[in-house]
Amino acid sequence: SQQGEEDPQALSIQEGENATMNCSYKTSINNLQWYRQNSGRGLVHLILIRSNEREKHSGRLRVTLDTSKKSSSLLITASRAADTASYFCATSGSSGGSNYKLTFGKGTLLTVNP
């Protein structure tokens, strides 16, 4: 079964610096999504990248996808203290149908120090 596994597990940076988180998975995917979760809160969708896309931008976020290496990265530029959260990648399979579901990684805990 596919899995998203993020690294690092924890990342601490200073405000203004860039943060890069990586995600690896095991099987073919249809798309890969990144979510953010503030402590004890819900999952907020950040960005979706399809398997035929290599790079996508949304504001300060940049996501890359390398299907040959089965990996993705999330870059947050010019980080802010408010970016402090856990970040998860989640993959969906290529089978489609009504069984569309996401498989989540363990997440990266990002701490941005003011």
Place this chain on the structure above:
Amino acid sequence: EPEVTQTPSHQVTQMGQEVILRCVPISNHLYFYWYRQILGQKVEFLVSFYNNEISEKSEIFDDQFSVERPDGSNFTLKIRSTKLEDSAMYFCASISTFPGNTIYFGEGSWLTVV
């Protein structure tokens, strides 16, 4: 922006008691999901629901769990006889069509079984 709403936000229950967690998915969405996240662990898929029936369930979703869409707007998760290990954050999610579309998650319902 439309959102998935969940109630209650937090529930404490005695072991062995029945619990019903409620969700109102986004109104034009067709596919509904429950996920759970045990504290400090991955978000795990429980069940997907389409066209008034379960389309897929995980091994976690045993006979103690059931889902229902009683009135065309609410989507409920029932745990018949709660166990300590059911303590987790339960997320409801919905999507309009797939693949390639965003799954929207609710804020979650914290369930604490004592």
